[in-house]
Amino acid sequence: MKRRLFLKSAMAGSAVATAVGAGLLAPSMVFANTADFKAKSDAATASTAAAGKGSFKFKAPKIAENGAVVPVTVDASKMEGVTQISISVANNGTPLAASFNLSGAQGYVSTRIKMGKTSPVVALVTAGGVTTKVTQEVKVTIGGCGG
Amino acid sequence: MGSIKLKPKARKGVIGIKALIKHPMETGQRKKKGKLVPANHIVHMVVSHNGTVVVDADIGSTVSKNPYFKFNVAGAKGDTIELKYKDNKGKTGSATAKSK
């Protein structure tokens, strides 16, 4: 029992230390993107609201191992005429992470994003002028052990 | 900035293009010793296949440090793949590789 108590307090303590030490992820991530990018992000957010549910694959972890490196993959290679793939983190100040205009490349993108807190992550695919989305909630928790 | 690792590999008529760019991708929001680290991240990236642009991407600082990307393009062994990027400070980088 005593050990358990110690362990618990140890975890709490080190987690705080980790968060401070790493200084990696602010609780709210409002990124200093350019105005141009912000406009693109707003446009993506607007089309997100209007988009119907996509039939493509969007792979993102349910629980991020490390919020600084969250692997995400959008696979719409089965769809015809994919012209754009965007990835947005809904709870970010500027939600858009990246937007890929594809001209000749297949409807497939894999990358890694960073997330400061739990948020729905939205993949948007535009094919033949129609935009659809798939949303996946990614949980981010502060790590316990630093070292 | 740093180096780019570009690895195009052809398989069944499709080149899988893997790229890893050494870049801090600073958001401009991170503090180090009480001071904000200035934003320093890639904003634009273009991938070409035998001289034709196949991917033109707008990149934000939400993309992880030392960004990794993978794209697929129809092609064959020996094709030329080029990647170019520009960051918010105006610095550019590029790499070219022949597909394996």
Added chain:
Amino acid sequence: MKKILITALSVFALTAQAGFMGASHDWNNGSSNPFKSAIKAAETGYKANLAVNMAWRDTAKMIKAAKKLNAAGKTAAAVKLANEAHHQTVKATAQLDASLTADLRL
């Protein structure tokens, strides 16, 4: 053999030190300079912890901070912190014996 002797000696030193530290607390009460004895107890204890690789992470910081407080004339706070640092060294010493023979607990 040499190594065993050294270990044995440091264990002996620690045991002796534990006795000394117990006494040092009593001195505090009657001493005209309570900080001096408190900080000495903390430093002696810390040195002994270091010698057997059992030192705690923050003890040295606490000793340093206590000295700073004392220099700033905040004697009561300085003594309190020095005593806390000393207390850490006593607890670290208490961890030693078990840590020399610990094994998987099934």
Added chain:
Amino acid sequence: MKKLITVVAGIGFLVGAASANVASDQKDLIGYFKALQPNVEFADYTNGVYAYDAGSRDQFEEILDGIPPYEEAVEKGGKEFVKYGLNKCAALKDPAAARVKHPYFDNATQKVVTLEAVLKACYLKQTGKKLGSKKGKIARISAWISDQAAGEKVNVKVEGAAANAAYTQGKAFFYGKRGEFNMSCADCHVYNAGKKARADILSPMLGHATHVPMYRAKWAGLGTMQRRYGGCLKNMRAKPISAQSELMNNLEYFHQAMSNGLEITDARYRK
């Protein structure tokens, strides 16, 4: 004086009584983990914590499937290995063999010799300069050497009384409580392995030695086994003990021996 004699006798007794037996210690440990995680096969402990959690394993495999973030550093380590003439030192001539041989107990010096210790000594001999112990160049070169042994098995040998004494000290360190939190290495990595410390899943100590030096996303770089020791000790609120000191080397000796029989892997990514 009488007290001194008693203490000496006591310690002498302990060293004798705790005569190490790697095979039986490991058997106990494997049994412990088997009871803890009945569905995890021994060989899968090569993947460490990723043997325990499917969601984390997915991300691990995804990252390895791309360009692993340490790939360039390890390649650089390989170039540095030649550039600094480390291939000219007898102990490193065959890098794969060197990884498998270390750590070992050297009867001549009566000390545990780690791979990093050999690297440091060889680097000093070849360049006249000192090499660090935890990250950067030594981690890159050591990782490259370990890559050459990928697929081979960890096989630490503990033979003879002096080697046993070093191993036993390392074992006691691993299981002994220290620091302000009064924790041992085993409190996390044996008794609570697989459980969560907030979002982090605690890794089982079985398999810790298969992928060192490791790349940690948190470090955004490579680090040696002993770099991690320092970090863990700090988390336990104990004062870290110098990397490559005799005590840390003895800890590594025991620690690596507990991974005996597991495959050495070049998949050195950890969160």
